[in-house]
Amino acid sequence: MDQDQQWLINCLNASLDPNHQVRNFAETSLQQASLQQGYGLALARVAANRELPFGIRQLAAVLLKQYIRKHWNEDEEGFEHPIVPSNEKVSIKGILLASLDDPYKKICTAISVAVSTIAHYDWPDDWPELVPFLLSLINDQAKLNAVHGALRCLALLSSDMDDMMVPKIVPALFPCLYTIVSSPQIYDKSLRCKSLSIVYNCSSMLGVMSGVYKTETTALLLPLLQPWMEQFSSILK
Template sequence: MANLIDQDQEWLLNCLNATLDPNQEIRSLAEVSLRQASLQPGHSPPLLPSKSPISIQSNRTLFLQEVIRRLLLPSLDDSHRKICTAISMAIASIAVYDWPENWPDLLPFLLKLINDRTNVSGVHGALRCLALLSGDLDDTVVPTLVPVLFPCLLTIVSSPQNLFKQNYDNYLRTKALTIVYSCVSVLGIMSGVYKTEIIALITPMLKPWMDQFSAILEPPMQPEDPDNWSLRMEVLKCLNQFVQNFPSLTESEFMVIVGPLWQTFVTSLSVYMRSSIECTEDPYGDRYDSDGAEKSLDAFVIQLFEFLLTIVGSAKLMKVLFKVFDSVCAVFFRHYVYET
């Protein structure tokens, strides 16, 4: 057995040394040999002694990274959600250091998964991975990512209205909105320096997203539906970012939000009364999804009031709000006079 291990180590050292050869043909042959060996049962790059030269150890590390990436990505659509989440976390942990420079094919692979409507597990894995990555996105990535990614996310979020397409559940729609929130936050920071470019980027996307936010907020709030609260909460967080970072753009599209927002605000009262005031039942506290994100009623209410405070602090949006309320009051007054 010792001789066999020594032979494996010697072969591996020779291959890794060959990958440093100045001759392109020799390097390519060594890379192919390593790639083929990695597919064989029992192949173990860690057999390489730790006292090997630093250049060889560095090559071994790069080779191991390549093998790990190649093994992880196809497993991202595992049907078991916990396994899928674990793989997503592993990919995101590697991508923080390697993507996009040293892992250029990661995003195309994730977008391909997201667009495959026949593979819901793949959509879940890709969204979970992007949601984890979204917290580390910066101004070097987001401007090129948004034009490609946002149409895919909009398709997922709007799936209940697309009768002839895959209908995704609220969990996946919420994850998609989490990514939108992170990207809009980065764009908002960038707009301080690159205002013209960011406005040109965000303007074509604003109306379809506002229409979708309106569609989510419009139905009455239902008790015993924490997944829907989470979805609405992410909508409110996204709206908050749009309003804070792009008030002049949001003003023209804000009218479509006011009615649905009021509907959400009013109908959430009865749900909140049952839980926190009357205390007749308390199924709403300490709720978390499978990824550990809070989806309690209290978290939703806090986010709702935070967004309302943002609106109140904007003179432009308050003008829009008063116009809507004036028309509503006028209709109510005419109806009241007619009835009496």
């Protein structure tokens, strides 16, 4: 761990201090640091470091989400200079995706929120590998922590998708979600509920689209519906 990283950890720790003056000084220092190159990447590394205390990691993930919103895309309202350099963006994405299997659910959720915040700006055009990676995670029954993280990301993504994105993702996504929902012996209730919420989000958008694209949405959904109808019936019984 280099000196800059240790300084950031000390600052994050101080920002949780009950002493008002210590906390204020730390928060001001972090605000100044956010204007320096490498700050976002340093936050990502702290959030992903499983040897650090839970509170510091969670705070780093929350600050990273705020940093992304302010500095990731200069075309967005509320953007503040400097913009995150391209090479740092790539590194931050890689660190966050590798951390979606974190055993702490709150850390995992915070990281998922950071991923979805980036996705709002970059997916699908500048981050085409995101959804295939998430699908690979939810297909791995041996790593349920990763399934939780991926589903959390997909739930956030699906609530923000437009009529151009949904048709591209549904054919690959729905069979994966069906496997989870129909396998209570493998996946717990929370994972199955999260899967159903994603199905609901996507289906709602397709319902809106059907007013204009009835033939297309019918052709998309019809091959997928039969097993889902049987599963819904089974759950309701």
